[in-house]
Amino acid sequence: MKLKIRSKFAALFISLLIIFIFIQWVLTFFYAKSLFWATLFSFVSVAMLAYFLLKAFTRQIQDHFSKTLVEVNSQFKNTILEISREKDYLQTILKGMSEGVLVVDERGRIRMVNEALRKLFPLPPEVLDRTLLELIRNAELEEAIREAIRDGKGSAFELKLPSFPERTFEVNVAGILPSFERTPPEGRSTEGAIAVFHDISRLKELEKIRQDFVANVSHELRTPLTTIKGYTETLLDGALREEVAPQFLQVIQKHADRLAKIVEDLLTLSQIESKEFQLRIEKISLSEFVGDIFDFIKEAADKKEISISSHVNPSTLTVRADRGHLEQILINLLDNAIKYTHGGGKIKVSVIERDQREIEFSIKDDGIGIPKEDLPRIFERFYRVDKGRSQESGGTGLGLSIVKHLVQAHGGRIWVESRLGEGSAFHFTIPCPVTSEKQGEEEL
Numbered sequence: 001m002k003l004k005i006r007s008k009f010a011a012l013f014i015s016l017l018i019i020f021i022f023i024q025w026v027l028t029f030f031y032a033k034s035l036f037w038a039t040l041f042s043f044v045s046v047a048m049l050a051y052f053l054l055k056a057f058t059r060q061i062q063d064h065f066s067k068t069l070v071e072v073n074s075q076f077k078n079t080i081l082e083i084s085r086e087k088d089y090l091q092t093i094l095k096g097m098s099e100g101v102l103v104v105d106e107r108g109r110i111r112m113v114n115e116a117l118r119k120l121f122p123l124p125p126e127v128l129d130r131t132l133l134e135l136i137r138n139a140e141l142e143e144a145i146r147e148a149i150r151d152g153k154g155s156a157f158e159l160k161l162p163s164f165p166e167r168t169f170e171v172n173v174a175g176i177l178p179s180f181e182r183t184p185p186e187g188r189s190t191e192g193a194i195a196v197f198h199d200i201s202r203l204k205e206l207e208k209i210r211q212d213f214v215a216n217v218s219h220e221l222r223t224p225l226t227t228i229k230g231y232t233e234t235l236l237d238g239a240l241r242e243e244v245a246p247q248f249l250q251v252i253q254k255h256a257d258r259l260a261k262i263v264e265d266l267l268t269l270s271q272i273e274s275k276e277f278q279l280r281i282e283k284i285s286l287s288e289f290v291g292d293i294f295d296f297i298k299e300a301a302d303k304k305e306i307s308i309s310s311h312v313n314p315s316t317l318t319v320r321a322d323r324g325h326l327e328q329i330l331i332n333l334l335d336n337a338i339k340y341t342h343g344g345g346k347i348k349v350s351v352i353e354r355d356q357r358e359i360e361f362s363i364k365d366d367g368i369g370i371p372k373e374d375l376p377r378i379f380e381r382f383y384r385v386d387k388g389r390s391q392e393s394g395g396t397g398l399g400l401s402i403v404k405h406l407v408q409a410h411g412g413r414i415w416v417e418s419r420l421g422e423g424s425a426f427h428f429t430i431p432c433p434v435t436s437e438k439q440g441e442e443e444l
């Protein structure tokens with residue numbers, strides 16, 4: 001552009017010079033004017049011509065410049081718009097991310113944190129320009145960020161914070177490489193670093209539960225298997241012909257039954273937890289239902305001379321539930337009540353309607369009770385207060401866990417009240433009761 005203008009000026013200058021020389025030559029040669037007057041006249045004419053031409057030329061240049069300025073202005077506006085749009089995208093992404101993001105400059109001072117990071121770490125409101133050390137004290141994180149700033153080297157590691165409960169993060173750190181127009185400050189290869197924090201505490205917790213579960217199952221299966229193996233070997237070594245043989249066989253049978261029960265309970269649990277698990281809801285008349293359950297457990301209660309009574313209020317009460325699973329819940333709880341109550345004890349079952357919103361079942365015994373410290377863990381798989389006593393009475397430690405899952409599958413709650421040496425009361429609810437007036441059985 002500059003070159004174009006300059007060459008135009010040069011051409012104009014040369015043309016004017018030629019015109020000047022031509023007029024001067026014509027005046028001196030044809031009209032025999034003196035050189036002074038010829039030069040003066042030529043100069044004045046060329047100056048006037050130059051004035052008009054330059055004026056026209058400048059206008060042209062002015063027009064050109066203002067056009068260019070308008071173009072540059074609109075381009076500049078577009079670029080600004082583009083940048084602010086990209087900034088908005090970035091802000092939205094950072095806001096929507098569940099991972100915490102932290103950006104530091106080349107001096108290790110914080111330039112940006114997103115909302116998720118504020119939720120993950122208790123940060124003060126003002127974090128800009130502060131160092132990481134002031135906010136999250138962790139040597140490994142510090143070192144990773146320092147390395148990323150120094151050499152642009154990325155790293156990934158697990159960060160454990162000794163909070164309560166302990167939290168684990170997967171952290172990815174990377175150096176921010178400078179864009180090609182900018183040179184990094186003071187010979188560094190980066191302009192800072194970015195760290196992304198992913199909270200994997202829940203994942204770790206689940207992994208631990210799974211590991212514990214596998215360890216527990218293996219342990220539970222090993223005990224009866226070892227016994228069965230030991231007795232079988234003794235029998236094969238010659239005891240088969242001795243008097244004790246039937247006794248040994250009974251022990252083998254008892255432990256084989258136990259193995260079968262554990263496997264059965266585990267299968268039940270995995271069925272309840274599977275995606276395909278569905279309840280077959282029907283209307284159940286509760287007085288009748290509780291009576292049938294009592295018939296089922298009567299023998300076990302009579303054996304220990306334990307009396308069982310029930311109270312269904314109102315007696316016409318009905319519930320919408322899966323009959324088979326509701327039976328399993330009540331039988332498990334009653335079975336436990338009989339198991340953990342001394343001979344001659346009392347068990348009371350009550351079923352009442354609460355606020356027409358849910359039906360509450362309570363199974364109360366005056367048995368051995370549960371120590372206070374064990375109460376929060378009583379519904380965990382394989383958790384038993386007294387392992388020996390539970391195993392002796394054929395328990396697997398899975399009963400209450402199955403009960404809890406079944407109650408929750410119905411949308412209900414379960415809880416326990418107990419005092420050591422005084423007895424226990426297990427309560428559970430089934431929501432959305434069908435009032436006693438409604439008739440007809442349905443299946444979903």
Ligand code: ADP
Nearest residue numbers: 336337340384385386390395396397398399400
């Ligand atoms: P188990 O097969 O051992 O009975 P559960 O899951 O049914 O397993 O129960 C877990 C533990 O809870 C039992 O081992 C026992 O210690 C305690 N428990 C359950 N019900 C009662 C109860 N009614 N009275 C006292 N302790 C109970």
